[in-house]
Structures are given as C-alpha cells and as structure tokens.
Amino acid sequence: MASNQPAPEVPSPFRTDSLGTEDRTWEEWNPTEESIRPVRGRHRVAKQRGLARSSTVLGVGVIAAVGAGGMATAQSKPPVSISLPDSIADNLPDAKSLPGVSAFMSTDSDADHATVASSPLTTAGITAAEAEQGATDAGEALRARILQQAEQQQAGAEAEAKAAQEKAAAEAAAAQAAKQQTEAEAEAAAKKKAAEEAAEKKAEAERLAKLAASYAVPTSSYYISSSFGQAGSMWSSGYHTGLDFAAPTGTPVKAVHSGTVKSAGYSGSYGYRTVLELEDGTEVWYCHQSSMDVTAGQKVTTGQTIGRVGATGNVTGAHLHLEVHTPDGTGIDPMAWLRGKGLTI
Template sequence: MASNQPAPEAPAPFRPAGPGDQGRTWEEWNPTEESIRPVRGKHRVAKQRGLARSSTVLGVGVIAAVGAGGMATAQSKPPVSISLPDSIADNLPDAKSLPGVGAYLSGDTDQGGTVTASSPLTTAGITAAEAEQGTTDAGEALRARILQQAEQQQAGAEAEAKATQEKAAAEEAAAQAAEQQSDAEAKAAAKKKADEEAAKKKAEAERLAKLALSFALPTSSYTITSTYGQAGSMWSSGYHTGLDFAAPTGTPVKAVHSGTVKSAGWSGSYGYRTVLELDDGTEIWYCHQSSMDVTAGQKVSTGDTIGRVGATGNVTGPHLHLEVHTADGSGIDPMNWLRSKGLSI
C-alpha cells in the first residue's frame, strides 16, 4: 500500500553564512536520505536475476550445443573449451552433477575455471551399439535412425497392404469356390432328379409294355367318333358315358383281358351287350353288337372273340360302344383306362 503521509519539505539549499546569520546552526543536505519525495501509488520493483539460475542456463546451452552438434559434422574440430569468469564459476554447481552433461565432461579443470569436454559434442547422441559399429558422427547416426525407421514403417505398410490383398484374394477365392460348389450341387441335384425321372419313366414303360402283353384293344380297323364325357342331346344322361369305336358291321369284338362273362344279352338302348368282369372286379361293357359269341359264366382270355360290331339299340351307325366301370360301379374314361394298361389308341 502507498503511504498517504505528506512528503517532508526539503531543506533550503546550502549557502555561505552572511550578515545576520549569527547564532544559526546549519546542517548538510543529503539527497539520499528522506529528503526525496516518495513515489505514490502501486509500483513494481524489478527483481534482479542472480546467479541462482546460472546452472539452468548452462544446462540449456549445453543441450542446445549437443543438438546442434548432432545435426552437423564436427569430428574434425578439436574439443571445445568453455571458460567462465571466476565470479560466475564460483557460484555454479559442479558440471558433473548436471543431468545429461556431466557424462560428457572431464573431471579436470584448470586454474582459470576452464572446463574441457572429454569428447566432441558431435558424438553425444551416439548409442553404445552404434559406437561398436564404428559410428562417430551423431548427425549421421540420427540420419541413419530416421532412414531405418522410415524403412521399417514402409515395410510395415507394405506388409499390411500385402496382407489385406491376400485376405481379399482369399475371401474372393472362397466365395468363388462356394459359388462353384453351389452350382455343382445344384447341377448334381438336377441331374439326379432327371435321372430319377428318366428311371421312373423307363420303369413305367417297361411295366406297361409287360402289362400290354396281357391286354388287348377291343376291336381293330376302327375310328374314334365319340369320347367319354362328351355333351350331347342324343344321350339320355346329357353326356356320353363311353368310348365309340366306329367299324364295319361284323368286325370282331375281343376281350381286353382275361375274365368271366358276367352277362350277355339284350339291354334296351345298348342293344346286344356283353359284360366282362375282370379279376380285380372291373367291368367292361360291349354294346350295340350285331351278335354275341359267349354266354354268362364263361371264362375268356385276352384277345378272345366275344362278339361282332353292329348297330343294335339306340345308334346312328355301326360301332362298338365301350364302357369301363370300377368295382364300386362308377364309370370312368375308357381311353385313359386302356392307356394305363399300356395300350395305344
């Protein structure tokens, strides 16, 4: 805090004694004492930096010198001598106690305060391994380290890129292999299915061929004129219930399979009709015959003649009306039934 007291008045300047000054006491004015008007208000006193920080300054300087020496070649220069005045040298700490510096200074000092480095500062940054290899220049050593590190990084980057490429290639190869395997499996499955279907068709053809040996068409020299289910007003049911084989009158009518004659005689609109019952209970109706060659209860074999084509009953011309009924009496399509026995119509 600044003082608020009034400044003391300065004494009158000195002058020689004159008349009328007798009896006075004169004092010598000293301007260094409390005769100077103090400065009012806050003020900052500059601190004088002493020698306490000299060691830090010296350490920074030495480190800077080491760095500079590492970037330049100074092997041809003699060791550097550092001289300091006695007034400063006496207040400096022991150079050997400075971190990172004492190892590079010799333990001898001359009487003038001169400290001589035991080796050039250009070798300060060289490691023991580099020294064993014959490296004596810190700048070259640093350059070699940088180049080695760059090469290592480049090699690492190339290795990583190569590994990435190899991984991508392996994944692509695996995907292609999986796709090829999938295609191969699909083709194999399709081929197997086709082979199975072909085998089934072949087996069915063989079965029908063998079965056809025991079945025969009901007549020969025929023309199909009406099919099963065909609609028309000429049929009382409104649709055709059998299969018509148009042929000349007197054309032989044959047993389609071995069986027993269940009935043979006149049957109204069917004219002369023969009903042949097969071993499985299926009935074959032969209608509109001109004559019949079998009687009820008679056993017949495949291909035997059981009658003749005619035009009896409700007809418009000579033909064989053939119907097929299952064991339960239901009528089915005669053409499909004959084809299921291996016969071609």
C-alpha cells in the same frame, strides 16, 4: 509528507589504506538487510544485483548450452572459455549438481576432457549401433531414424497390401471352388435324377409291356368317333359316358382281359350289350353289338372274341361303345384306363 531521509551508505567492496586510497583488489562483499533495505520516500536506492543473480544467469546459460548441444556439437563449435574472479567462482554451484550436466563432466584426466569435447554435447536419440556406425550427430540420427521408420511403415503397408491381395485371391479361389463343387453336385444330382427317371420309365415300360401281354384292344380297323365326357343332346345324361370305336359292322369284338361274363343281352339304348367282370371287380361294357358270342357266367380269356360290331340301340352308325366302371360303379375314361394297361389307343 514523507520525510526524505538520506540513504545509508553502502560500504565499498574495495579496501582503503591510511591515506584513503582504494585498493582495487577484489574483496567479497556480503550484503546485509541494513545495506539493501529500501528507503521510503522520493529517493530510492536500487537493490544491488550481485553474485546471486550472476550465479543464476550463469547456471541458466550452462543449461541452455547443454540443451543446444543436440543441434551443435563440439566438432562444429569450439568451446568457449569463461573467466571469473575467484570470489565469484567460489560461490558458483557445483556444475555436477546441475540437471543434465553431470553426465558430461569428468575429473579423471585431461584426456577425458578432450574426449568429452570431441563428442556431441548430447547423445539424445543416438543408439549404440548408430554411435558405432559414426552417426554421432543427433539431427542426422533423428533423420536416419525417421527414414528407417518410414521404410518400415512402407514395408508394413506393402506387406498388408500383399496379405490382403493373397486373402482376396484365396477367398476368390475358395468361392470358385465352392461354385464348381455346387455345380458339380447339381450336375450329379441332375444326372442321378435323370437316371432314376429313366429307370422308372424303363420299369414302367416293362410293367406295361408285361401287362399289355395280358390285355388286348377291344376291336380292330377302327377310329375314335367320340370320347369320354363329350357333351351332346344325343346322350340322355347330356354327355358321352364311354369311348366309341367306329368300325365296319361285323368286326370282331374282343375281351380286353380275362374275366367272367356278368350279363349278355339287349339293353335299350345300348342295344346288344355284354358286361365282362374282371378279377378286380372292374366291369367292361360292350354296347351296340350286332351279335353276341358268349353267355352270362362264361369265363373268357384276353383277346377272345365275344361279339361283333353293330348299330343296335340309340346309334347313328356302326361302332362299338365301350364303357369302364370301377367296382363301386363309377364310370371312368376308357381311353385312360386302356392306356394304363399298356395298350396303345
């Protein structure tokens, strides 16, 4: 079992006179290891919580008061006076050494103390301009700052929206301008193309008109009774190889262009046939004539009469059978060839 030793006596902080009467005058007490050593066993003496604890609490209180100064100012809350015994005041830490307190301490004069007392306990968040304007309350300054920031953000948002609208309008205008330019270019290109086509047509018409002056329709008072390539059993090849101009017997047959008569005579199913060779080697055959007015080797001019419409050979009625052959002997459509020379058939 643990022994129950009596706790050591704690010296009294008060002086006693020769009669044992205590002098209540305060005297500093310096605790020692022996005086505060815990005693083992059932009876324990609580540690003395003296000046060190009091100093710490006081320091924390001062810091808390400084921190609370952002919400309460000297104008709204009167200063609190604290009285401490000299022995405790002498052991307190210097207030200037406490964080955040030295800025509010001044030893110059009582006027300076009055100035500090009339000012807010903290100026956190208050700018020099705000201080000049009288905004010395931290909460009011913060509120003003927030409102200012909100206004700035609103102004920025409005500026961004306006810039976006201006950009969209500029892009729309640019797109419209580009569209108009494209349409104008397309219209100009179309006009240019139309003008070029008109010029080409005009030039072709002039060429054909000039060419037509040197070509002539092979006969007159006619109608087309059979076209080139028309199929039928009455033609030995199975299709029509020329162009038929149905006209009364004896109607003049004319040279379509100047050239040389290559042959003139009777040619079986073609009846009386005249072959006219042009300068480029093209041959024009005039068939089923009733009579011929030229002979082989004779030179003729455009529109000169070379024979008469008839019904000789393999025919069903009076007409001029006209064939056109290229220099290599290939038969082509006489109507297309004549129209290509500017003639109207």
